Amino acid sequence: MTCRLIGVGVGPGDPDLVTVKGVKALRAAAVVVVPVMDTGERGRAEATVLHHVGPEKIVRVVFALNERTDRARRESAWDAAGERVAALLREHGTVAFATIGDPNVYSTFTYLAQTVTGLVPGTVVETVPGITAMQDLAARSGAVLTEGTEPLTLVPVTAGAGVLKEALRGPGTVVAYKFGRQAGEVAEALRASGRLEDAVWGSALGLPGESIRPAAELDGSPLPYLSTLIAPPRRDGGRGGKL
Secondary structure (H helix, E strand, O other): OOOEEEEEEOEOOOHHHOOHHHHHHHHHOOEEEEEEOOOOOOOHHHHHHOOOOOHHHEEEEEOOOOOOOOHHHHHHHHHHHHHHHHHHHHHHOEEEEEEOEOOOOOOOHHHHHHHHHHHOOOOEEEEEOOOOHHHHHHHHHOOOOOOOOOOEEEEEOOOOOHHHHHHHOOOOEEEEEOOHHHHHHHHHHHHHHOOOOOOEEEEOOOOOOOEEEEHHHOOOOOOOOOOEEEEOOOOOOOOOOOO
């Protein structure tokens, strides 16, 4: 039996943004694994998946998603998760792993696949792309991500705002993920780069607690961890000015 591990991107939270291909993959898999925090509480991926498959197919696996200070503890959790998914693969053959956003963009699936292929040699790893938070925020806010020859820079702010400050010095739109805990530093960086006025941020996109606000309203108060920022460049060339 050939084992197949499929990473399925389920988008930023709105169940309507799961692709048709993603839904087919979730329904075809014998088991759908969803990552959860140490508490084992229902996560965003599971809440989204439940709109498309029954709870009997879902298996929660703890990943210590927010553990950044204790590397040994974090890697121990990854190893345990890999062992659990490897056992499911040996039993069922095909396992889908649901991840918010896209499985190839800052996803836990990357680490899981590396671990599982070492435990179950010959496992076929596939991914189904998902809508990213920056795409959803752009659609909901009206922000244009790129025009013409503009580059697009995506940075995580989990290690501090320094990487964002550096990106804001360059051209094109800058998108920041997981910046909520550094909201004050982010606002200062936007102001210093002259991008504060046109920037927008959002969290809980497509969910009951959705918030989409101008970055100019940032006052330094902490925001939800999974907050996304879009900081477009100045576009003064008129229509087609960036071609």
